[in-house]
Amino acid sequence: MFDKLMAAQQKADEIKKRLDTISVFAEVEGGAIRITATANKAITAVEIKEDFYKEADKEELEELLLTAINKALTQAEQVSAAEMQAATKDMLGGLGGMFGG
Known part of the structure; x- marks a missing residue:
């Protein structure tokens, strides 16, 4: 069970x-302002047309x-x-035996 939990934590990382x-x-405004971010919600660039x-x-x-x-x-x-949803689906498939499934 511990191995599966460690694998789940590793997958999350x-x-x-x-x-x-x-x-x-x-x-916005037809590209007058463009914001770039990562999927982890960190803003990486702000561009404003001069x-x-x-x-x-x-x-x-x-x-x-x-x-x-x-x-x-x-x-x-x-x-x-x-x-996260896709990964959770994968992990639950792998953890199924842990819950009697």
């Missing part, structure tokens, strides 16, 4: 590492940044959940 290698993107930056006022820029960041984090959460 592998998933976390893999999520760090998956990038998600979000854009012509948009020069024309936007502070409040508009802040609001659009929040929108873009939240979109990126939502995408990261969806990818993370899908990866």
Whole structure:
């Protein structure tokens, strides 16, 4: 039983590492602002087109940044959940004997 739990922990660590290698993107205003994040919900890049930056006022820029960041984090959460669900399904198949299944 302990071996199966250790294998499950190792699998979870592998998933976390893999999520760090998956990038998600979000854009607002037709690509005027683009946010890149990992599937582990770490923001890795913020890009703002220079012509948009020069024309936007502070409040508009802040609001659009929040929108873009939240979109990126939502995408990261969806990818993370899908990866975890797939891994859990695999692990439960391997742990089935542990629960009398």
